[in-house]
Amino acid sequence: MSKKKKATKELYDKSKQYKLEEAVGVLKNVPKAKFDETVELSMNLALNRKDASQVVRGTALLPHGTGKNIRVLVFCRAEDEQKAKDAGADFAGKEELIKKISGGWCDFDACIATTDMMRDIAKLGRVLGPRGLMPNPKTGTVTDDVEKTVKDVKAGKIEFKMDKQGGIHVGVGKASFAKEALCENIRKLIKAIFSSNPGLNKPQAVKSITLATTMGPGLKLDIAEFRK
Numbered sequence: 001m002s003k004k005k006k007a008t009k010e011l012y013d014k015s016k017q018y019k020l021e022e023a024v025g026v027l028k029n030v031p032k033a034k035f036d037e038t039v040e041l042s043m044n045l046a047l048n049r050k051d052a053s054q055v056v057r058g059t060a061l062l063p064h065g066t067g068k069n070i071r072v073l074v075f076c077r078a079e080d081e082q083k084a085k086d087a088g089a090d091f092a093g094k095e096e097l098i099k100k101i102s103g104g105w106c107d108f109d110a111c112i113a114t115t116d117m118m119r120d121i122a123k124l125g126r127v128l129g130p131r132g133l134m135p136n137p138k139t140g141t142v143t144d145d146v147e148k149t150v151k152d153v154k155a156g157k158i159e160f161k162m163d164k165q166g167g168i169h170v171g172v173g174k175a176s177f178a179k180e181a182l183c184e185n186i187r188k189l190i191k192a193i194f195s196s197n198p199g200l201n202k203p204q205a206v207k208s209i210t211l212a213t214t215m216g217p218g219l220k221l222d223i224a225e226f227r228k
Contacts, residue, residue, distance in 0.1 A: 007031055008217060017222040023211050024182050027175070030216045036067070037175040037214035039182060041189060043168040044207040047199065054199055056162040059139050060192035064181040065156035067174035068109075072153050073097065075113040075121050075135070080146055084112075087150035094120065101127055108133070110153045112141045132161070156185075160193055168193065175213050186211070190226045201227055 012026050027039065047054040073091040074084040075098075084092035091097060091108060094117065101124050111128060113121055113135035121128075121135070128134040135141040139159045143149045160170050172185045190209070194200050209226070212218040 012217055012219055014217075017220045018211075019222055019225055020183055020186060020211075021179070023219040023221055024179050024186070026219060027211065027213050027216055028179055030213065032175065033213075033215045035214075037216065038067075038171045039173050039175060039177070039211065039213055041168075041170050041172050041186060042208075042210045042212070042218070043193065044210075045162060045166045045168070045200070046205055046207050047162065047166055047197075049162060049164060049166060054197065056168065056193065056197045056200065057138060057160065058192055058196035059157055059159050060189045061152060062156035062158060062172065062185040062188055064173060064177060064185050066158060066171055067177060068171070070110055070154055071108040072110045072112065072150055073108040074146055074150060075111070075117040076146060077114070077116070080114060084146050084150055087147040088154045089146075089150045098124065106131055106133065110141070111135050112143065112146065112149050112153070114146060115142055115144055118142060132159070158189070160189070160196075175216075187226075194226060 008030050011029055018026070045056065047056065049055065071090045072088065074080075074089045075094060076084055076092055077094065081092040089112075098121060104127065106127065111133045118135070125134055140149060140157075158170060160168050162168055170189060172189055173182050177185075199205055206223050209221040209223055210218045211221055
């Protein structure tokens with residue numbers, strides 16, 4: 001075992017369920033990698049993903065952002081292109097973008113579309129869908145308020161969705177963030193997840209909540225701290 005792994009192992013207890021502030025404190029003290037690691041929150045849910053009423057999906061606006069420069073693409077008519085770019089969009093337009101994406105280009109992190117563009121971009125579902133980039137009204141990425149939506153995404157609005165294994169995995173910031181900032185982001189996200197489906201407040205609906213850095217250990221959080 002390397003000195004780094006040994007030092008890390010001595011900082012936490014695998015069997016313990018941590019309160020949020022204590023868990024973040026431990027991760028802040030773990031020996032750092034040579035890059036600014038992402039802090040990720042993972043939830044393991046005991047829900048039936050085939051039952052539409054049990055699907056967990058939504059968005060959360062993290063008060064301190066994700067620490068990542070989010071590249072935003074907006075599908076819109078010519079008259080809205082400049083508005084989108086002025087709000088911070090990295091790419092905005094219609095035909096040219098549709099053609100590039102049809103060819104496999106996906107060099108962006110978030111995709112927004114005005115409502116009148118959905119018919120035009122429907123064929124892009126096979127490219128954007130598997131990457132989780134297809135605009136969707138349920139996540140607020142199909143909108144007529146392009147300026148506000150772009151600003152929200154740039155500021156730290158993130159999407160969460162239960163995967164096929166019943167898990168949710170979301171980056172909540174960077175290891176360099178202040179402890180208080182990470183805690184606020186995490187509380188905001190967990191509140192949004194619990195609010196997205198009332199069934200999550202039932203006993204045993206959430207099997208575990210884990211917090212980890214890219215190269216660090218996974219710490220189990222005390223689920224009771226976040227229940228209503």
